[in-house]
Amino acid sequence: MSPARPPASRPLASRPLAAILFLVGLSLAACGKSEAPDGDDSEATEAPAALLTDVQKAALLADMPEPYRSADLAKGEALYAMCRSCHTYVKGGGNMTGPNLWGTVGAKAAYSAGFKYSEELKASGLTWDLATLDKWIENPRGLVEGTKMSYIGMKKPEDRVALIAWLKVNTSPAN
Numbered sequence: 383m384s385p386a387r388p389p390a391s392r393p394l395a396s397r398p399l400a401a402i403l404f405l406v407g408l409s410l411a412a413c414g415k416s417e418a419p420d421g422d423d424s425e426a427t428e429a430p431a432a433l434l435t436d437v438q439k440a441a442l443l444a445d446m447p448e449p450y451r452s453a454d455l456a457k458g459e460a461l462y463a464m465c466r467s468c469h470t471y472v473k474g475g476g477n478m479t480g481p482n483l484w485g486t487v488g489a490k491a492a493y494s495a496g497f498k499y500s501e502e503l504k505a506s507g508l509t510w511d512l513a514t515l516d517k518w519i520e521n522p523r524g525l526v527e528g529t530k531m532s533y534i535g536m537k538k539p540e541d542r543v544a545l546i547a548w549l550k551v552n553t554s555p556a557n
């Protein structure tokens with residue numbers, strides 16, 4: 383049945399081509415993969431140490447007392463939108479309207495080098511433990527009269543818990 387041959391040979395003929403295209407695709411994908419880490423290395427020289435793995439973050443969270451250790455980190459990250467117009471949080475991130483927040487949880491107030499703090503915050507003698515941070519985020523001026531932080535305050539306790547847990551996990555070195 384010779385009329386049947388051309389249709390039958392066509393798929394055969396196209397198979398090597400498909401295989402070649404497949405291999406080309408694979409090798410392009412492989413190239414892309416091998417280039418990505420190099421690119422990351424050269425671009426991320428500013429703050430690579432701030433990138434904790436999910437396992438390290440989970441360990442930091444598990445070290446916190448309740449209710450923080452059960453906090454919703456995704457919610458905390460969303461709430462950080464309230465802060466990011468004035469603050470950076472990664473290690474080595476610059477000061478903006480507000481100071482860089484790397485290492486905040488547990489630090490003494492007014493710790494970020496090169497930031498011009500209010501005299502009131504410098505003189506406050508506060509340490510940013512969980513309870514103090516909670517009061518600060520609820521109402522900065524209620525805690526430190528005269529502070530330069532013109533943030534209105536976060537009223538819901540569960541929102542502050544989520545935000546503080548997120549801050550701890552994202553602004554602390556791995557332990």
Ligand code: HEC
Nearest residue numbers: 464465468479480491492493494499500503529530531533
């Ligand atoms: C409108 C800008 C602005 C916003 C929004 C803002 N901050 Fe601030 N923040 C500041 C300024 C300015 C200071 C320094 C206050 C001072 O010197 O009195 C500060 C100080 C701080 C400090 C003390 C840091 C230290 O070095 O002692 C913490 C902690 C902090 N902010 C957390 C937050 C969090 C969390 C949010 C979001 C809920 C937030 N801030 C929102 C401007 C802001």
